[in-house]
Amino acid sequence: MNVIKNSVVTLNYRVTNPEGVEVDDGKEPLIYLHGGHDDLFPKLEEALDGKTIGDTVTVRLHADEAFGEYDPELVQIEPLDKLPEEIEIGMELEGEATDEDDDDEVIVYRVTEINGDEATLDGNHPLAGQALVFTCTVAAVRPATAEELANGTAESED
Template sequence: MQVVKNSVVTLNYSVTDPDGALVDDGKEPLVYLHGGYDDIFPKIEEALEGKGINETVKVRLHADEAFGEYDAELVQIESRDDLPEELEVGMELEGDPEDGEEDDEVILYRVTEIDGDKVVLDGNHPLAGKALVFTCTVASVRPATAEELAVSSVIDPEDSN
């Protein structure tokens, strides 16, 4: 079977930066619903269209085609007193956008620095602003189930028990 719209695709993959430094070793296969469901970056999905099992594609993505450009406005400095007692660099905290938008959007902030009573929080994805190279090999392809098509997402068989 080939990768076509409404198929569930399992990929073995790795991600590097443009210089070849490993960013993600893809220990766990990536499983997604093919056909414009926003389960995978569009440029990768386009490259996989029509591929069969064991076929490999290598796709270079600019920052805006991957996790977006780095947005300095998503970096905030907060008082240590306003944050949870247990706090360390690398922790993730949920927060609301600071500009008062009321679209129920929650931003995941990473603690990037703790300096005395000030804490730096970054709402950018860790790979924002970076170009990436995805190397993907099609491990399996199957038709999506009616239930998966109804929810526009792959359903893990273990979740339906």
């Protein structure tokens, strides 16, 4: 079966930066619903369209085609007394967007620095601002179930 709209595709993959430094070793296969369901970056999905089991594609994504440009406005400095006591670098916290246009948006902030009685929180994706190179091999393709189509996403095989 070829990779076509509304098929569930399993990819073995590896992600590097343009210099070849590994960003994601792809230990777990990536399973997604093909065909514009926002399960995969559009440029990568386009490259996989029509492929079959065993086919490999390599796609370079600019930052704006992957996790977006780095937005310095998503970085906040907060007093430690307003944060959980067990705060540590690398911890993720949910917060609200500071932009008036996104009042209901929840953002995941990572603690990137603790300095004195303040912590720096970054709401950018860890790979924001980076170009990425995806190398993917199609490991499996199957028709999506009615439930997967209704949900707009592939079901986990767990």
